Amino acid sequence: MDFQPGIILASLPMFLDGLWVTLELVGIALLFGMIFALPLGIIRAVNVPYLTQLIGGYTYFFRSTPMLVQLLVTYYGFGQFKWMQDQWNAGNSFWLLFREPYFCACFAFTLNTCAYTTEIISGAIKNTSTGEIEAAKAMGMSWITRMRFVILPAAMRRILQSYSNEVILMLQGSAIASAVTLVDLTGVGRAVYARYYAPFEAFIFTGLIYLVLTFAVLGLFKLAERRWLAHLKPRKH
Amino acid sequence: MWYDYLGSILTGAILTLQLSLLSLTCAIIFGLMTASAKLSPIAPLRWAATCYTTIIRGIPDIVLMLLVFFGGQILINHLAVKAGLAPFEFSPFWAGIVTIGFIFGAYFGETFRGAFMAVPAGQIEAGIAYGLSRTRVFFRILTPQMLRFALPGLSNNWLVLLKSTAIVSMIGLTDMTWLADQAGRSTRQPFIFYMIVCLLYMLLSYASGVLLKKLEKRYSAGVIFGAL
Numbered sequence: 001m002d003f004q005p006g007i008i009l010a011s012l013p014m015f016l017d018g019l020w021v022t023l024e025l026v027g028i029a030l031l032f033g034m035i036f037a038l039p040l041g042i043i044r045a046v047n048v049p050y051l052t053q054l055i056g057g058y059t060y061f062f063r064s065t066p067m068l069v070q071l072l073v074t075y076y077g078f079g080q081f082k083w084m085q086d087q088w089n090a091g092n093s094f095w096l097l098f099r100e101p102y103f104c105a106c107f108a109f110t111l112n113t114c115a116y117t118t119e120i121i122s123g124a125i126k127n128t129s130t131g132e133i134e135a136a137k138a139m140g141m142s143w144i145t146r147m148r149f150v151i152l153p154a155a156m157r158r159i160l161q162s163y164s165n166e167v168i169l170m171l172q173g174s175a176i177a178s179a180v181t182l183v184d185l186t187g188v189g190r191a192v193y194a195r196y197y198a199p200f201e202a203f204i205f206t207g208l209i210y211l212v213l214t215f216a217v218l219g220l221f222k223l224a225e226r227r228w229l230a231h232l233k234p235r236k237h
Numbered sequence: 238m239w240y241d242y243l244g245s246i247l248t249g250a251i252l253t254l255q256l257s258l259l260s261l262t263c264a265i266i267f268g269l270m271t272a273s274a275k276l277s278p279i280a281p282l283r284w285a286a287t288c289y290t291t292i293i294r295g296i297p298d299i300v301l302m303l304l305v306f307f308g309g310q311i312l313i314n315h316l317a318v319k320a321g322l323a324p325f326e327f328s329p330f331w332a333g334i335v336t337i338g339f340i341f342g343a344y345f346g347e348t349f350r351g352a353f354m355a356v357p358a359g360q361i362e363a364g365i366a367y368g369l370s371r372t373r374v375f376f377r378i379l380t381p382q383m384l385r386f387a388l389p390g391l392s393n394n395w396l397v398l399l400k401s402t403a404i405v406s407m408i409g410l411t412d413m414t415w416l417a418d419q420a421g422r423s424t425r426q427p428f429i430f431y432m433i434v435c436l437l438y439m440l441l442s443y444a445s446g447v448l449l450k451k452l453e454k455r456y457s458a459g460v461i462f463g464a465l
Contacts (some may be wrong), residue, residue: 030398064396064442065435069414073435076421078430125445168294181406186300199307207296207304213294 005231007201011192018188019024019209025102025184026174029109030167036114041121042147062115063114068176070112076106101180112168120162124155157228168214175210185209238328242420246430250412250437256330256412257402260337260377261395272349286346293343298406301340306332306408333405341398348390353379355386385456392449396442403438413437 008015044055062070078098088093097103116221128151136150178187189206193199226233257289274286293301314324356379364374406415417434420426 050253061435066400066439068406068412069417069431069434069438072418073428073431076263076418077431080421080426080428089424121254129371139296173299175299176404176407186297186303189300190303193307199304199311203304203308208299210297211295222256226454 004196004198004201007192007196007198008205010201011188011195011202014188014192015185015205015209018183019187020183021177021183022076022171022174022213025105025109025177025182026167028172029113030170031173032106033113033117033170034112036110037117037121040114042120042125044118044122045125051206058149061120063119067108067173071105071108071176071180074098074108075101082178099175101182105174105182109170109174114174115165116166118165120159120166123157123162124158125151127158127178128154128159154185160221160225160229164218167217167221171213171217172210179193239420239424239426242416243327243433244432246413246416246420246433247272249411249416250441252396252410253402254441256333256337256405256410257399260341262336262339262397263334264341264345264394267338268345271342272353275346275350276353278286290343290346291433293340298337298340298401299407302333302336302404302408305321305336305339305448324366329405329408329410332408333402333410336403337398337405340401341394342433344394344397345391348385348394351390352385352387356382381456385453385460388449388453388456390456392446392453395445395449399441399445400438403434404416 027093040055040058044059047054075098076226079088082097084095088094088099111181132150133146136146143148176186177184178190185190185206189202193202196202271286271289272280277289279284306327306329310327313327316386317324360378360382361374364378365371369377402412403414406412406418409415413434417430421430424430
């Protein structure tokens with residue numbers, strides 16, 4: 001039961017591949033999650049009849065069920081339907097994507113992070129102080145101008161803290177990708193364990209990489225805060 | 238037919254509930270220990286607690302679970318052989334509970350720490366001035382007031398904990414996700430079973446939301462909220 005660093009050294013190329021898969025998955029999910037969450041968050045905050053409730057239902061579903069189950073539904077679940085199988089047999093290239101574990105993971109992760117981000121954004125928009133909105137109205141700004149120049153810039157600054165939490169949750173949540181045969185960082189850890197029967201080397205090293213990634217994310221958000229929340233820093237002069 | 242498997246999935250739901258409640262107990266114990274370590278005057282204790290919360294919050298739960306489940310077995314065998322005992326099997330159930338409790342202990346610790354600090358120091362001083370012992374002050378004065386500040390954070394953590402129990406199916410525990418997976422394979426109707434699991438999870442979070450609201454109300458008795 002000795003700790004053998006040789007195993008880690010021998011599997012370094014595998015770990016690098018896994019790291020790349022994890023970064024890609026998380027990056028794609030966060031990017032598309034943000035792109036979809038922005039309009040959804042605005043609609044959720046400004047109360048458009050039916051649409052707001054619909055988005056509320058979507059976020060409720062994705063926030064109250066485990067991401068693992070969401071991933072399994074996407075990869076294994078849809079194949080149950082005759083219609084889907086017909087599409088696959090017909091060679092429909094869009095629906096065939098749902099047989100690719102990589103696409104399914106991106107799909108499920110994107111929808112999941114989008115739900116959380118939508119709530120974060122809509123919460124920040126709702127928190128805009130009434131005085132600011134009144135002032136913008138008094139200046140004769142239209143709804144779009146108000147949103148673009150007053151509400152959103154302030155709201156996007158306010159989300160930084162809670163969004164950094166979401167990014168870290170996503171990074172760690174992505175570790176379940178190995179459940180659909182993807183070889184991400186955790187998948188490599190499991191493969192190394194299976195090959196050498198060395199759980200400590202495999203999983204401690206995997207954990208360390210995640211730890212470093214988490215610190216990197218936190219550092220990036222610190223920089224972002226210094227850039228965009230500079231006006232909230234305590235006075236030094 | 239799909240409803241033949243409903244009973245088995247409900248059994249899994251009970252296991253999920255058991256697992257989450259036991260992990261919650263475990264996490265609260267770890268959390269209280271962490272909070273007292275972080276607030277203690279002894280510096281090494283504070284450092285140890287900070288290390289624990291930082292490391293745990295930076296590593297995915299599934300990785301820790303795999304480490305405890307597979308590594309724990311080897312460690313136990315190793316220790317058992319050294320102590321001259323027969324090796325015994327490390328059950329995935331307890332591995333899951335200990336790991337989830339250990340992970341969420343870090344989160345609960347932060348919540349408790351903030352809540353303890355939110356109780357005005359005058360309350361403790363008043364208790365001591367009345368001649369109450371330290372333990373009395375802790376249980377009769379500090380804890381009931383602390384809970385009011387801790388409950389919002391606790392309910393958040395609980396909902397996350399509940400959802401993260403789904404990953405124990407990846408170490409072979411027969412929770413509802415695992416049973417749904419099996420039922421889906423044998424009936425070739427995985428969608429229905431996963432959706433049932435989703436509904437059960439939603440039901441559990443809804444029910445706990447209602448319950449926690451009541452608790453919050455109970456522990457906010459006598460607090461006057463400013464009118465908006």
